[in-house]
Amino acid sequence: MKRAYVGRFAPTPSGPLHFGSLVTALASWLDARHHGGRWLLRVDDLDPPRQQPGAVDTILHQLDRFGLHWDGAPLHQSRRADAYDAAVERLLAGKQAFYCTLSRKQLQALDNVHPGPAAAQPPGPDRAVRLTVPDAERCFEDRLQGRVCANLAREGGPFVIRRRDGLFAYQLACALDDADQGITDVVRGSDLLASTLRQLRVLECLAAPPPRYAHLPVIMDPTGGKMSKSAGAAALDPDHPAPALFAALACVGLAPEPALGRAGIDEQLAWARAHWRPALLPGGRRQPPPAFLRTEWD
Numbered sequence: 001m002k003r004a005y006v007g008r009f010a011p012t013p014s015g016p017l018h019f020g021s022l023v024t025a026l027a028s029w030l031d032a033r034h035h036g037g038r039w040l041l042r043v044d045d046l047d048p049p050r051q052q053p054g055a056v057d058t059i060l061h062q063l064d065r066f067g068l069h070w071d072g073a074p075l076h077q078s079r080r081a082d083a084y085d086a087a088v089e090r091l092l093a094g095k096q097a098f099y100c101t102l103s104r105k106q107l108q109a110l111d112n113v114h115p116g117p118a119a120a121q122p123p124g125p126d127r128a129v130r131l132t133v134p135d136a137e138r139c140f141e142d143r144l145q146g147r148v149c150a151n152l153a154r155e156g157g158p159f160v161i162r163r164r165d166g167l168f169a170y171q172l173a174c175a176l177d178d179a180d181q182g183i184t185d186v187v188r189g190s191d192l193l194a195s196t197l198r199q200l201r202v203l204e205c206l207a208a209p210p211p212r213y214a215h216l217p218v219i220m221d222p223t224g225g226k227m228s229k230s231a232g233a234a235a236l237d238p239d240h241p242a243p244a245l246f247a248a249l250a251c252v253g254l255a256p257e258p259a260l261g262r263a264g265i266d267e268q269l270a271w272a273r274a275h276w277r278p279a280l281l282p283g284g285r286r287q288p289p290p291a292f293l294r295t296e297w298d
Contacts, residue, residue: 003184003209005037009063009070010174010188012044013055016235017062019289020189020219022244027216027252028187029068030276040181041070046077046173058235065238066245067265075181077173084168087176087206088129088161096205097161099127107157119158130158131172131201138197143214144283145190150197159198175199179208190215190285214278217287219251241265247290253280 009025011017017025032039041063043056063070091097098120100107107119107130121127133152142148152159161172174195178186193215203210236244245268246261254275260268 003182005032005035005184006040006182007032007037007185007187008040008042008178008181008183009068010042010044010177011059012047012050013052013059014050015052015055016058018235019244019248022066022236023219023248023251024187024189024216025063025066025068026245026248026272027214027281030252030272031185031187031214031278031281033273034276034278035185037184038071040072040183041074042177042181043074043076043078044170044174046168046170048078062236062238065265066236066241067269075177077177080173080177081168083180084162084173084176087172088168091131091161091205092129094205095132097129097131098158099123100130100158101127101164104156126164128160128164129162131161131198131205132158133201138200140196140200140210140213142193142196143212143278144281145193145215145285146283148193148196150194152197152201161202171195171198172202175202175208176206178211179203179206183211185214186211187214187216187281189218191218193285214281216252217282217284219287220289242268245269250290251282251287253277253282 007028009028011021011025029039041060043059045051045056060074088097092099099122100119101121102119110119119130135151135153137149137151139147139149159171160169162168177183178199196213196215200210242263242265243261245265246256249256249260249268249272254272256268256271260271263271
């Protein structure tokens with residue numbers, strides 16, 4: 001039986017949303033609304049040292065001002081430690097994970113493509129937990145990138161699902177959250193493409209159904225680098241959302257008439273919903289900045 005569409009947007013509160021974040025949120029929101037589905041908001045506040053005070057409230061305010069309203073209450077990863085811990089214990093009990101004190105480089109130096117038994121340690125403090133991976137090529141079909149394959153044993157090997165400091169790793173939390181929220185479709189940037197097979201491995205070990213993925217080309221800044229908070233990308237202006245939203249429409253494959261750029265966000269989003277087709281989503285891994293951003297940069 002086909003599952004009812006459930007999408008999500010999962011920002012990290014390391015700072016306010018920037019234009020690249022808007023493009024991802026808009027594409028995810030439009031795809032969910034086109035399919036008559038729900039669009040959930042998840043706050044990936046898993047790593048306290050990376051969080052910026054007040055960023056969660058800023059992000060919620062930005063999304064609201066841009067008309068991208070979510071369904072239900074936001075889910076905060078910081079409140080899900082019990083669920084993550086139960087999943088780790090289940091994976092350990094099933095011999096699909098092991099305690100480890102070695103770094104990735106040290107693991108790769110072992111003359112063993114299945115280093116779990118050789119690297120495993122008994123339970124104790126200052127130990128990470130790593131998930132085993134098969135020595136075989138695994139693939140998935142991405143809606144935009146096509147067939148994506150990798151051998152995780154050859155590309156990093158067993159990966160961390162709980163860190164040595166006790167914090168849970170992104171790959172575990174993201175995969176488990178998607179499963180527990182019933183996410184059917186993930187629309188996100190191609191910078192996370194390499195994470196997908198690891199998250200699929202987590203879901204496989206937990207016997208949870210995987211979502212469909214669509215990885216958008218990331219928006220580059222005018223210097224040719226990836227637009228990101230860490231690179232100092234300018235925050236979205238919630239007081240003047242219409243120009244940025246109009247520029248984002250073109251980045252998700254739509255071709256609005258220039259006159260729409262003078263309209264408010266409600267009219268822009270109504271037009272976008274009426275003209276949205278999933279096939280319009282752009283492929284590729286990178287996308288140059290729109291003229292709007294080049295002007296802002298200058």
